[in-house]
Amino acid sequence: MKTHFRLGLFIFLTPVLLWLLLLIVVPHLELLMMSLQGKDDMGKAVWTFANYRHFFVEKIYWYTFVRTALYAITVTVLTFCVTFPVAFYITKVVSPKFSGFLTILLLMPFWVSELVRVYGWMILLRESGVINHLLVSSGLMDSPVEMLYNDISMLMGLVYTSMLFMVVPLISALEGMDDSLIEAAHDLGASPLTIFFRIIIPYAAPGITSGSIVVFMLALGNYLTPKLMGGKNSLWFTEQIYNEFIASFNWNQGAAFGFLLLALSSVIIWFGLKLSRQELGRALS
Amino acid sequence: MAPVLEIQNLRKEFDAFTAVDTLNFQVEEGSFFSILGPSGCxxxxxxxxxxxxxxxxxxxLCIRGRDxxxxxxxxxxxxxxxxxxxxFPMMNVQExxxxxxxxxxVGKDEIRKRVDAMLERVDLTGYGKKNISQLSGGQKQRVAIARSLVLEPSLLLLDEPLGALDLKLREQMKIELKKLQAEVGTTFMYITHDQSEALVMSDRVAVMNRGRFEQIDSPRNLYANPATRFVAGFVGETNILPVSVVSRSPLKVVTSFGLELQATQVNDSSSDELDLFIRPEAIILQHDGGGDDFNRFSLTVRNILFDGSNTKILATIGASDYELTVALPQNEQFAHIGKGDVIDAGVHLSSCRCYPREAA
Incomplete structure (x- = not known):
């Protein structure tokens, strides 16, 4: 009986373990080793911290690194600000029948790929694009303006592409909340503002945390949107990694940057969890 | 003393449906006032x-005279x-x-003092740091009441708060609530569809039906002298017999199976078709005579529903198939009664209350 059980456990566990080992552990070990290697003057491979030292010495890498982190945090906050009212409206204001329809409407744009959606924004925003055409032809502006390739359009694109990953956990968190909690708080003397900060936000906190983690990771690791909507000035850290791997063909340096990004995101998320007094396990369950 | 709550001509309509239909009533300071009614009333x-x-x-709607x-x-x-x-699930009991x-x-120290005093009042001393999920049903109940009572409201409203509890706990909480109300002296307004909750706890009960109050009275009066047919049927157990009037003053009625009874008319009605209400405990078994104002008939025991002090018998009346529920006192005198026995029984005319039959 016992061996039987063990065999079953083994069969079911194998795919998971293989997945973890082959697709996550092994590549990362490979990258880690690569990041710690370099070539000496003779062109021979040696163990070295030079790749990491390089990052701390060159200012541009630092600058890009911090900038990427700050913008990813900004994107997360903005995404929350945009999606929370939407999630609240869908779960608490409209009738349940209508809210299903609205949720589908919200998901619909995500049935097409991110690339197509970003191109859509580019068609709207570029100098010869739809918005410029409308503004000029209606006489509001004399000549078209380039709206793409700046930080604001990049942030907007990042918020847009990550909205779904915030709104879904928020909806599921708010759906579980009993309306009478809001009424009870109101009855006990709380103003709408207090209800929002003392009741609704704490209740939705696990949803907010899990949504924020996903959005932050996606923004931090996004390559496509900063590249296409931010243009040459976007200075996103993933682009540095790409450049090292593809343009400079310096895999060792690229691997080191990759690990630094991993460390960065882990530290920021750990810090965010501490700050909001949430637990990772609870937020992601 | 001025009433805590004064309501005049209050109406609430939803589209075509009138939920509350022109109510007028007052609630006295410090009383336990219940509103009893079926769901949807x-x-x-x-x-x-x-x-x-x-x-x-x-x-x-005025509270303490203020609109x-x-x-x-x-x-x-x-x-x-x-x-x-x-x-609030994200806060502990104290919070x-x-x-x-x-x-x-309110200042921090003052809050702590008042919260502790309130916890003691509801017998939850030492539970302040517990999470809501760690409490039992009855404890949650008490926290909910404490959370409202600590604000010393003019009026505490309770919306069927015992509905989710199991029977035993409900019985216990009924008594606790009544005691608590007497101790703190706050006016309680309690809403329920459970007549026993309303009768046990309240000083006054309003019976509500279809958006109107049928009767506002003390529990005793409500039970003994229901003003309308609805109250008579809704509050307490009762036997209902359809009857026709034989003569008026004194009122005599006859049942469909030909039993003539003296009765009391409650609502004025010219209708000859009435419904006769008799409480199970108003029927006296093995009576010894009685006066002229006593109705007599024989009962054939069909079934005994043993339920301790609440034991009843189901018996057919006279030669008919009509079943009556009769309370069976649990004492020696009636211990021998068994299925199929024929017993003399009677009921005083004041306990035979007639109401106009409701249009079906």
Missing amino acids: GKTTLLRMIAGFQEPTSGT MSEVPPNRRPVNLVFQNLAL NIAFGLKRQG
């Missing part, structure tokens, strides 16, 4: 209007204990109780 709507969550279509029409729920001197309690006090801007 408008009692929750009434409560929500008093709490401020719903606006009346017309009419006025409440422009006052939002968070400024009203009333607090509501919700049917599902609505305790839940302190929530309202913090909103009033």
